[in-house]
Amino acid sequence: MSHVEVEHVTKQFGDVTAVDDVTFTAEEGEFVSLLGPSGCGKTTTLRMIAGLEMPTEGAIRIGGEDVTDRPAYEREIGMVFQHYALFPHKSVGENVGFPLKMRGVPAAERRERVAEVLERVRLPDVMDRSPEELSGGQQQRVALARALVFEPDVLLMDEPLSALDRVLREQMRVEVQRIQREFDITTIYVTHDQAEAFAMSDRVAVLDEGHLAQQGRPLDIYESPQTKFVANFIGESTTLSGTVADRDGKRLLETDAGVTFELPAAPGLADDRMTVYLRAEKLGISPDSSGATNEFPATIATTNYLGEKTQFFCTLADGTELVVAEQGFTALDAYDAGDTVYVTIDPADLVVARDPGQDESNTAVDESVA
Amino acid sequence: MSERHQRAADSADRTGFERYRYRLWTGVLRAEPVLRAIQALKRRERLLTAVQAGLGIAWMAVFLLAPLAYILALSFWQRGAGGVVVQEFALANYQSILLEDVQLLGWQIGNVYLLILWQSLKFGFLTTVTTLLLGYVPGYFLGRTQSKYRSLLLLLVVLPFWVPLIIRYYAWILVMGNEGMVTTILGWVGVESGGFLYTEVAVVTGLVQVLLPFMILPIYNSVAKIDDEFVESAKTMGATPLRAFYEVTLPLSLPGISAGSILVFILAVGSFMAPALLGGPANSMVANLISQTFGESFDWPLASAMAIVYLVVLFTLITVFNRFVGLEEVFGE
Ligand SMILES: Nc1ncnc2c1ncn2[C@@H]1O[C@H](COP(=O)(O)OP(=O)(O)OP(=O)(O)O)[C@@H](O)[C@H]1O
Ligand SMILES: [Mg+2]
Numbered sequence: 001m002s003h004v005e006v007e008h009v010t011k012q013f014g015d016v017t018a019v020d021d022v023t024f025t026a027e028e029g030e031f032v033s034l035l036g037p038s039g040c041g042k043t044t045t046l047r048m049i050a051g052l053e054m055p056t057e058g059a060i061r062i063g064g065e066d067v068t069d070r071p072a073y074e075r076e077i078g079m080v081f082q083h084y085a086l087f088p089h090k091s092v093g094e095n096v097g098f099p100l101k102m103r104g105v106p107a108a109e110r111r112e113r114v115a116e117v118l119e120r121v122r123l124p125d126v127m128d129r130s131p132e133e134l135s136g137g138q139q140q141r142v143a144l145a146r147a148l149v150f151e152p153d154v155l156l157m158d159e160p161l162s163a164l165d166r167v168l169r170e171q172m173r174v175e176v177q178r179i180q181r182e183f184d185i186t187t188i189y190v191t192h193d194q195a196e197a198f199a200m201s202d203r204v205a206v207l208d209e210g211h212l213a214q215q216g217r218p219l220d221i222y223e224s225p226q227t228k229f230v231a232n233f234i235g236e237s238t239t240l241s242g243t244v245a246d247r248d249g250k251r252l253l254e255t256d257a258g259v260t261f262e263l264p265a266a267p268g269l270a271d272d273r274m275t276v277y278l279r280a281e282k283l284g285i286s287p288d289s290s291g292a293t294n295e296f297p298a299t300i301a302t303t304n305y306l307g308e309k310t311q312f313f314c315t316l317a318d319g320t321e322l323v324v325a326e327q328g329f330t331a332l333d334a335y336d337a338g339d340t341v342y343v344t345i346d347p348a349d350l351v352v353a354r355d356p357g358q359d360e361s362n363t364a365v366d367e368s369v370a
Numbered sequence: 371m372s373e374r375h376q377r378a379a380d381s382a383d384r385t386g387f388e389r390y391r392y393r394l395w396t397g398v399l400r401a402e403p404v405l406r407a408i409q410a411l412k413r414r415e416r417l418l419t420a421v422q423a424g425l426g427i428a429w430m431a432v433f434l435l436a437p438l439a440y441i442l443a444l445s446f447w448q449r450g451a452g453g454v455v456v457q458e459f460a461l462a463n464y465q466s467i468l469l470e471d472v473q474l475l476g477w478q479i480g481n482v483y484l485l486i487l488w489q490s491l492k493f494g495f496l497t498t499v500t501t502l503l504l505g506y507v508p509g510y511f512l513g514r515t516q517s518k519y520r521s522l523l524l525l526l527v528v529l530p531f532w533v534p535l536i537i538r539y540y541a542w543i544l545v546m547g548n549e550g551m552v553t554t555i556l557g558w559v560g561v562e563s564g565g566f567l568y569t570e571v572a573v574v575t576g577l578v579q580v581l582l583p584f585m586i587l588p589i590y591n592s593v594a595k596i597d598d599e600f601v602e603s604a605k606t607m608g609a610t611p612l613r614a615f616y617e618v619t620l621p622l623s624l625p626g627i628s629a630g631s632i633l634v635f636i637l638a639v640g641s642f643m644a645p646a647l648l649g650g651p652a653n654s655m656v657a658n659l660i661s662q663t664f665g666e667s668f669d670w671p672l673a674s675a676m677a678i679v680y681l682v683v684l685f686t687l688i689t690v691f692n693r694f695v696g697l698e699e700v701f702g703e
Contacts, residue, residue, distance in 0.1 A: 073609055079606040087618060
């Protein structure tokens with residue numbers, strides 16, 4: 001039994017289905033991220049766990065107890081809001097002490113516990129200040145302290161770092177993770193930032209338009225995406241679909257884009273429609289053909305030098321777009337727009353999946369051309 | 371197919387005439403003189419703003435501050451025979467309204483001015499407390515509701531302003547009078563009363579019904595500004611809805627409460643029509659007394675002194691209130 005269980009939860013707002021039959025779990029002490037693009041239902045899911053929104057269907061269990069019909073104030077939940085929601089009319093100490101006050105903890109003990117938790121989030125000596133006087137990062141810590149001070153069953157966070165600038169965001173990532181480990185608290189964390197989700201989480205649940213697309217360790221999500229959406233949302237990749245054929249004892253995928261791949265010892269029968277996801281950073285690029293397996297020509301449309309990596313936007317013979325990314329690339333001068341290059345991929349790095357459907361791949365091509 | 375392509379196809383179908391008209395208009399709008407005129411207007415914008423602000427300030431100076439200065443001067447001058455003003459500096463007016471019993475229209479009941487000033491402040495206070503008690507709930511509701519009828523409800527709050535004040539007070543006479551609605555309804559349940567007109571109750575209830583929007587609107591405004599996240603975070607921390615209201619919403623709506631209270635208090639204390647129409651002779655307020663002194667006794671200097679004392683008292687009260695609540699918070703942002 002998992003500590004937090006979200007089971008077949010659906011939420012409708014009038015005609016809009018914000019969350020559609022979502023099921024996922026978080027183990028005791030685990031850090032689980034809800035990841036997905038804007039509007040996919042992350043916040044709604046989190047709010048249902050918090051009790052701020054009642055599911056239309058489905059059940060939510062925390063610590064084995066069904067809390068589906070309990071209001072927020074009867075669940076033991078610590079929540080950090082996107083803009084922290086620190087009370088401007090209360091001091092930092094009163095803010096952090098608020099959950100204790102609601103639980104009838106006497107003032108003296110309250111002060112002690114507030115001081116202790118502020119120490120643990122490394123923010124001593126701000127007790128009597130107003131939260132508005134603090135910096136973004138400090139407010140973040142106060143919000144965390146306030147959510148943790150009453151030792152709740154679960155910690156929920158909704159894009160808590162999105163209001164910070166980039167450098168601070170990356171520092172706070174580490175800090176939030178440290179605090180979460182130290183308090184050893186089951187955490188569900190909402191973000192639309194893949195790097196953030198991967199860096200912090202034990203497991204990630206990817207949401208796509210209200211559906212759960214996949215839940216798994218970051219490694220699994222990245223290396224074996226189960227849907228086209230996951231493959232495309234996590235990192236940059238190119239999707240090519242085609243038909244499986246057996247030739248000379250090799251299993252080949254003849255894609256509609258005209259490129260043939262040698263598949264690893266993969267499942268799938270001959271004549272099956274299969275799809276490969278080509279991760280941009282797993283593709284190699286070279287001006288000359290080396291005759292290696294899984295090598296195919298492409299034309300450079302644009303190169304994008306980003307410092308730590310360089311992106312090549314290429315087109316295949318039939319016009320399909322392809323992204324190649326090289327780490328620490330310096331030989332920029334050898335590649336110009338319009339050049340023909342040879343792209344390779346190790347068969348082991350091919351992510352192969354069942355073709356999600358002919359229609360879908362067609363629309364995808366249209367979008368990328370438009 | 372993308373929308374963009376669709377639109378491109380549409381435009382290809384345009385008639386030749388439409389295309390011609392389009393080109394003509396862009397031609398006109400991009401012509402050098404037109405562009406220059408627009409630029410010039412834009413540059414003048416700051417000048418225009420300055421002129422507008424200056425007009426406002428000038429208006430205040432001419433029509434408010436200047437008369438006030440004149441009244442201040444008047445209050446130190448004396449009334450001569452037949453109501454003429456004698457420009458002779460003396461503190462006699464202040465002495466008479468603050469320290470002496472005044473004889474006015476046959477009243478000889480101690481210091482009438484101070485009594486009436488006290489009564490005005492009392493009416494103002496009663497009106498403020500009553501409007502606050504009656505106005506908080508509608509203001510809160512309007513501020514929190516997601517209903518699509520919110521703007522309609524807000525319109526209903528200000529709708530009474532469309533009816534001239536005097537008509538509303540006359541209507542209130544019909545409600546409170548001897549044969550009025552209240553008496554009739556009370557009669558049905560067996561309570562005999564001779565109507566409430568020309569009493570304190572009539573004046574205060576009349577003021578309350580007229581001034582209620584001035585309490586509701588600022589409260590609505592400050593409640594609407596409270597982010598849902600505050601209330602929700604209080605709930606996740608274990609606060610019941612009632613507790614969350616007391617701990618979060620109420621203190622955060624304090625600016626609206628004080629703005630509304632100050633507005634209603636000032637308007638109520640200075641009211642003229644309510645005591646004149648709904649109150650009896652014993653329910654007169656400062657504005658009535660001053661008006662009588664100006665208009666019936668023709669003692670302009672004395673009336674001016676009354677006005678100045680009234681202003682000073684009101685100003686002092688608001689400053690004290692400010693100390694406790696913080697007016698910057700009320701009118702800031
Ligand atoms: N109270 C509401 N009433 C109506 N529709 C809502 C409500 N809350 C959310 N929705 C809709 O539900 C869908 C999911 O919203 P949600 O806020 O959960 O998305 P999200 O994944 O958190 O997005 P973001 O990254 O932009 O915060 C959206 O289409 C949104 O418009
Ligand atoms: Mg959201």
